[in-house]
Amino acid sequence: xxxxxxxxxxxxxxxxxxxxxxxxxxxxxxxxxxxxxxxxxxxxxxxxxxxxxxxxxxxxxxxxxxxxxxxxxxxxxxxxxxxxxxxxxxxxxxxxxxxxxxxxxxxxxxxxxxxxxxxxxxxxxxxxxxxxxxxxxxxxxxxxxxxxxxxxxxxxxxxxxxxxxxxxxxxxxxxxxxxxxxxxxxxxxxxxxxxxxxxxxxxxxxxxxxxxxxxxxxxxxxxxxxxxxxxxxxxxxxxxxxxxxxxxxxxxxxxxxxxxx
Amino acid sequence: xxxxxxxxxxxxxxxxxxxxxxxxxxxxxxxxxxxxxxxxxxxxxxxxxxxxxxxxxxxxxxxxxxxxxxxxxxxxxxxxxxxxxxxxxxxxxxxxxxxxxxxxxxxxxxxxxxxxxxxxxxxxxxxxxxxxxxxxxxxxxxxxxxxxxxxxxxxxxxxxxxxxxxxxxxxxxxxxxxxxxxxxxxxxxxxxxxxxxxxxxxxxxxxxxxxxxxxxxxxxxxxxxxxxxxxxxxxxxxxxxxxxxxxxxxxxxxxxxxxxxxxxx
Numbered sequence: 001x002x003x004x005x006x007x008x009x010x011x012x013x014x015x016x017x018x019x020x021x022x023x024x025x026x027x028x029x030x031x032x033x034x035x036x037x038x039x040x041x042x043x044x045x046x047x048x049x050x051x052x053x054x055x056x057x058x059x060x061x062x063x064x065x066x067x068x069x070x071x072x073x074x075x076x077x078x079x080x081x082x083x084x085x086x087x088x089x090x091x092x093x094x095x096x097x098x099x100x101x102x103x104x105x106x107x108x109x110x111x112x113x114x115x116x117x118x119x120x121x122x123x124x125x126x127x128x129x130x131x132x133x134x135x136x137x138x139x140x141x142x143x144x145x146x147x148x149x150x151x152x153x154x155x156x157x158x159x160x161x162x163x164x165x166x167x168x169x170x171x172x173x174x175x176x177x178x179x180x181x182x183x184x185x186x187x188x189x190x191x192x193x194x195x196x197x198x199x200x201x202x203x204x205x206x207x208x209x210x211x212x213x214x215x216x217x218x219x220x221x222x223x224x225x226x227x228x229x230x231x232x233x234x235x236x237x238x239x240x241x242x243x244x245x246x247x248x249x250x251x252x253x254x255x256x257x258x259x260x261x
Numbered sequence: 262x263x264x265x266x267x268x269x270x271x272x273x274x275x276x277x278x279x280x281x282x283x284x285x286x287x288x289x290x291x292x293x294x295x296x297x298x299x300x301x302x303x304x305x306x307x308x309x310x311x312x313x314x315x316x317x318x319x320x321x322x323x324x325x326x327x328x329x330x331x332x333x334x335x336x337x338x339x340x341x342x343x344x345x346x347x348x349x350x351x352x353x354x355x356x357x358x359x360x361x362x363x364x365x366x367x368x369x370x371x372x373x374x375x376x377x378x379x380x381x382x383x384x385x386x387x388x389x390x391x392x393x394x395x396x397x398x399x400x401x402x403x404x405x406x407x408x409x410x411x412x413x414x415x416x417x418x419x420x421x422x423x424x425x426x427x428x429x430x431x432x433x434x435x436x437x438x439x440x441x442x443x444x445x446x447x448x449x450x451x452x453x454x455x456x457x458x459x460x461x462x463x464x465x466x467x468x469x470x471x472x473x474x475x476x477x478x479x480x481x482x483x484x485x486x487x488x489x490x491x492x493x494x495x496x497x498x499x500x501x502x503x504x505x506x507x508x509x510x511x512x513x514x515x516x517x518x519x520x521x522x523x524x525x526x
Contacts, residue, residue: 028437049305054304185292
């Protein structure tokens with residue numbers, strides 16, 4: 001309950017901040033539409049030259065774009081702005097105030113900044129997924145949809161955990177501003193099915209920076225390509241990685257000594 | 262003047278060197294999308310034999326050369342300069358008797374380039390052994406022709422970016438405009454796919470824009486894919502656009518500085 005109250009408070013504050021820059025918000029939405037146009041155009045260019053990409057048709061690629069945009073929205077709306085705030089708070093010592101609060105510091109660090117207008121991006125992403133699945137013309141069962149949602153969630157949790165570990169490293173190496181660039185850099189790999197990548201790149205986006213776990217794999221579940229064992233494995237991994245991340249975060253916090261002391 | 266440039270180089274080189282870890286990260290960031298496009302297109306070409314005449318090897322060589330050409334011709338002036346207008350720290354540079362963007366900013370960018378190209382080399386060699394592309398179309402004369410073309414393109418790109426960055430004199434926040442500009446580059450430069458595979462209308466427009474000079478033109482020059490008339494046309498376009506971007510930058514800068522009121526003063 002307290003968590004919920006805090007979340008809505010954060011949300012309100014961020015709505016107010018966004019309202020202070022209305023023109024900026026509108027421009028951002030327009031830019032967002034422009035990128036959507038570009039993404040659809042690039043898919044169109046690809047599929048005017050081929051019928052399938054790694055066995056996937058255009059419908060599936062549009063759905064994948066939707067899933068990618070879901071993950072990407074989490075990144076842009078939560079992770080990048082909070083990373084920026086976090087890095088600054090380590091540099092100038094304002095992390096002190098975060099730790100002093102009687103709330104889980106990992107929670108505070110995750111949600112204190114929200115790029116509110118991005119919510120509309122989530123709707124767009126869901127539209128893309130629905131349209132894409134319909135275009136692909138495959139029979140999707142309720143079970144497939146359920147595993148899709150489950151795996152999209154667990155993939156998101158895995159990436160979130162990786163993020164926590166990456167920013168927690170800042171506690172050890174104070175000058176580590178680029179802590180999340182590697183995550184940001186590889187994000188784009190989520191736009192296309194990991195099955196078309198060469199082995200080394202597939203290994204990277206599945207095991208090292210697991211973007212594909214949150215994009216390609218949920219979509220494979222939607223297409224009914226995964227067996228129950230695989231689904232359970234990914235869900236299990238998400239629990240383990242979340243647990244590990246909070247361990248790393250806690251031991252990182254112990255290293256924190258303020259900026260001036 | 263030479264001494265000033267030499268000192269600026271020492272300072273900027275040291276500054277960039279200090280951030281070499283960051284630099285490596287930027288490089289990684291830069292590398293990912295060409296490598297993804299490479300993977301996508303070679304996988305299509307492998308299935309179909311060729312895409313509009315492009316074989317898998319053609320795509321591999323295209324993107325491998327693109328990595329180098331993009332490093333040579335791109336710039337980071339929006340990141341190194343945009344905030345100075347925003348937060349007013351430009352004032353310190355304006356009182357100096359040298360042009361902030363055409364000397365310090367330029368040298369800073371070139372130092373950045375030099376370091377990233379040093380970082381790119383080993384990665385490029387690894388990619389070379391991963392993909393084993395067949396570079397038989399590349400000739401020394403092609404490379405010799407491409408180098409001046411890339412230098413011209415770098416200056417054109419730099420002046421255009423500098424002009425767009427200077428729009429911050431009016432709008433303070435300039436990142437949205439830059440994002441739009443970046444989308445134009447993506448669409449018209451041949452970064453996503455060799456321009457000949459783009460829709461006809463995009464190709465027709467791209468011909469007259471400076472963006473293809475940044476990537477498509479030098480890459481095709483190096484790969485030896487252009488006829489001598491096309492090479493001539495490319496050079497003519499390079500000079501025309503260098504002139505236009507010079508005038509554009511001068512105009513924006515001159516009017517912008519007049520408007521500048523130094524935030525915080």
